[in-house]
Amino acid sequence: MFFDYLMNGLGLGAIFAFIALGYTMVYGIIKLINFAHGEFFMVGAYVGYFCLRDLDIERVGLPQPLPILLDFFVALWAASLVAGLLAVLTERVAYRPVRKAGRIAALLTAVGVSLLLQNIAVQVWGANPRSFPDPRVFHALDDLEGEAQANYYADREFTTTQGETVTEAVLLISQGDVLDATKRASIEDQGFDEVYERVTLSPKSVQYFVILALIGWTPILWFLVKRTRMGKAMRAASEDADAARLMGININLVVALTFFVGAFVAGVGGVAYIATYGKVEPMLGFLPGLKAFVAAVIGGIGSIPGAIIGGLILGVAEAIIPFVLQEVFGWEEAFAWKDAIAFAFLIVVLVVKPTGLLGKPMREKV
Amino acid sequence: MLRTLRSLLPLLALALALPLVTACGGDEVKNDGTLRVGVVLPMTGAQATYGEESWNGIKLAQSDLESAGLPTVRVGGEDVPLKLNLILRDEVSKKQQAADNAKSLIEGEQVHVLLGSVASSHTKAIFKEAKESEVPCISPASTNDTLTVQGGPYTSRICFKDGFQGAVLARFSLDQGWKKAAIVVDKAQDYSVGLAENYEKTFKAGGGNASMHYYVTEDTDFSNVVQNVANDNPDVIFISGYYAQAGPMIKQAKDKWAGKPIIGGDGLDSPELIGLVGDTNAEIYLTSHFAADAPDEQVQNFAKRYKERFGKSPGAMAALGYDVLGVLLDAVKRAEDPFDPESLAKAIRETKNVKGITGTISLDNEERTPVKDAVIVKVAGGLKFHKLIPAGGS
Incomplete structure (x- = not known):
């Protein structure tokens, strides 16, 4: 039982970690708390949503479950790339002009960008939550026989009296129904020769996937920062931006790349998030973004391993602390208070260790 | 600087006072028989399908009533044809915005x-707000017990209340032989808390055993609540809340609640529920005000016309939206002066036997809440009529 809660915590924590990485990388280089980062995550989630909904890769004709995997692969890449490019664009348009104007100005710009992106998302995609598009697996009606193994649907189009064309999914065969000649004939009479099943992924498998993805990404990021020329430039810029520029490092390029990588990883988190929690909406970046920021602070802002550890700790704390309060102290409502608990946890960590777990103590320059 | 500010003060005072003057001036507008009906619904946000369906229902009712011919009303000693002016405001699924x-x-x-x-x-x-300004207000679909009691004599509703709904759900559970229930409650919603208490009361009185589990509206991660419920190993899981949370919750519980029946109240009645839940073998029932495929000629006729116009099968909120305008027009016909708030409120309170899509509606002076039938709906690739629960009984 404890293990189940731990896994839930790790699954959530891995998503926090994906977002926290971007916060921490950007902070490490230009000392900017990029509040719009949660919105890059949200945009990534939307891009993933549209890919999964509209690409219909399932129809290419590969054997299962390859198409579903391919579907997610494309969605993840598209989400990450778009989120990354948006971050680069935002940096160029909004942050670079104020980079010299001091940290408060940059911080306020970041808050503004965050609100702007949220509102653009509301205008473009609407404020209504959309449910996660489960992958659809198509079958020719002739291929199906005997007792149905799943629910089978087909889409029907019709026009309303207002002249709108509407698509509706019709449940043709329920799981357990026997597909006999009469049933087959009645479906064919309605004009369908193909049906599909909706594959709702098991939440547990998505959880494992997110944790594995984080484990996979960690060495990639480590390699990028520690073993490449660009990583060396990033570290140099974070140490002392002016000195790095004098050494011939293109600071603008380094900053843009940092934004790109941070948002790229957040895009992965965005798709994982909607796959895990089942819906996508314009405000979806806000709370996870805030919590990821908390995670970055807990881990020590500016430190990449700190962001990963901070994310996982926060996720686990959100699951385990209420669990303990509930099981040991008999507080039934503990889980309704998990957000408050997460932020209380931040305060405790900061009181005990103000620089976060892996943060370097910062000396004030006089 | 200070001086310029000071010289601007009178201007500022004027600017503040101006809206007051114009607001008072509004009273003077001569009435030409237009009844201005303010409609507040969640058109966007987490409860958007409620708003969309209710508003569609209201619009359909308006066209029906207008094509049947609106009555005449007396304005200043003259009979003029009544005109309906519906003014919609989106409360974006937020309480403060509604106010x-x-x-x-x-x-x-x-x-x-x-x-x-x-x-x-x-x-x-x-x-x-309606109570303070003494403007009549009818809710099409809010079921919380204390609603109209707190709201006072100007407020009423046309749906049953949770005292009834909770009891229906509890009896249904007991009838199915489910003795142990896990109730999942949204701490932040009056509806959710009230419905859960009503369920628990009847369920325990009938020999059942219930445990409570909590979440809040803002939550998206339900994995731990799902786990809590699974640990209890209940016979039935009752989600007392709204579809926007219940849907993802059921999806996240796909493995852990496998084989357990799930029940819910009318808050789960939304066309969006199916998409949010995903493909599931879970047995899901909910109580509602209406089912589009119920074996009733009037209901089927409504469902057919609604679908032809809006392209979707109507849910309970659509039917209640349709009925609320019917009840209002009935009251307008009976009111001495429909443009006088007190007279209109009195006529609404005296609503008797108005035939609607969701049943026959009569209001009373005590709670201004009708006693109506409920239906139990089964979720299977869509919302399917399961069983009718007659008013008063269960």
């Missing part, structure tokens, strides 16, 4: 009557 909308409709648009909203917490906020 602000009600206020602006009452003070700015000078509406004669308010309709709305769906979520009980939000309707409470609207009723509070």
Whole structure:
């Protein structure tokens, strides 16, 4: 039982970690708390949503479950790339002009960008939550026989009296129904020769996937920062931006790349998030973004391993602390208070260790 | 600097006073027989399908009533044909916005009557404004027990309340032989908390055993609540909340609640529920006001026409939206002066035997809440009629 809660915590924590990485990388280089980062995550989630909904890769004709995997692969890449490019664009348009104007100005710009992106998302995609598009697996009606193994649907189009064309999914065969000649004939009479099943992924498998993805990404990021020329430039810029520029490092390029990588990883988190929690909406970046920021602070802002550890700790704390309060102290409502608990946890960590777990103590320059 | 500010002060005072003057001036507008109806609904946000369906229902009712011919009303000693002016405001699924909308409709648009909203917490906020300004207000779909009692004599609703709904759900559970229930409650919603208490009361009185589990509306991660419920190993899981949370919760519980029946109240009645839940073998039942495929000629006729116009099968909120305008028009016909709030409120309170899509509606002076039938709906690739529960009984 404890293990189940731990896994839930790790699954959530891995998503926090994906977002926290971007916060921490950007902070490490230009000392900017990029509040719009949660919105890059949200945009990534939307891009993933549209890919999964509209690409219909399932129809290419590969054997299962390859198409579903391919579907997610494309969605993840598209989400990450778009989120990354948006971050680069935002940096160029909004942050670079104020980079010299001091940290408060940059911080306020970041808050503004965050609100702007949220509102653009509301205008473009609407404020209504959309449910996660489960992958659809198509079958020719002739291929199906005997007792149905799943629910089978087909889409029907019709026009309303207002002249709108509407698509509706019709449940043709329920799981357990026997597909006999009469049933087959009645479906064919309605004009369908193909049906599909909706594959709702098991939440547990998505959880494992997110944790594995984080484990996979960690060495990639480590390699990028520690073993490449660009990583060396990033570290140099974070140490002392002016000195790095004098050494011939293109600071603008380094900053843009940092934004790109941070948002790229957040895009992965965005798709994982909607796959895990089942819906996508314009405000979806806000709370996870805030919590990821908390995670970055807990881990020590500016430190990449700190962001990963901070994310996982926060996720686990959100699951385990209420669990303990509930099981040991008999507080039934503990889980309704998990957000408050997460932020209380931040305060405790900061009181005990103000620089976060892996943060370097910062000396004030006089 | 200070001096310029000081010289600007009178201007500022004037600017502040101006809206007051114009607001008072609104009273003078001569009435030409137009009844201004303010409608507050969640058109966007987490409860958007409620708003969309209710508003579609209201619009369909308006076209039906208008094509049947609206009655004449007496204005200043003259008979003039009644005109309906529906003014819709989106409460964006937020309580504070619902209150602000009600206020602006009452003070700015000078509406004669308010309709709305769906979520009980939000309707409470609207009723509070209606009570203060003494403007009649009817909720199409809010079921919380204390709603109209707190709202006072100007407020009413046309749906059953949770005292009834909770008891129906509890009896249904007991009839199915489910003795141990896990109740999942949204701490932040009056509807959710009230319905859960009503369920628990009847369920325990009938020999059942219930445990409570909590979440809040803002949650998206339900994995731990799901785990808590699974640990209890209940016979049935009752989600007392709204579809926007219940849907993802059921999806996240796909493995852990496998084989357990799930029940819910009318808050789960949304066309969006199926998409949010995903493909599931779970047995899901919910109580509601209406089912589009119920074996009733009037219902089927409504469902057919609704679908032809809006392209979707109607849910309970659509039918209640349709009925709320019917009830209002019936009251307008009977009221001595429909443009006088007190007279209109009195006529609404005296509503008797209005035939609607969701049943026969009669209001009373005590709670201004009808006693109506409920239906049990089964979720299977869509919302399917399962069973009718007659009013008063179960």
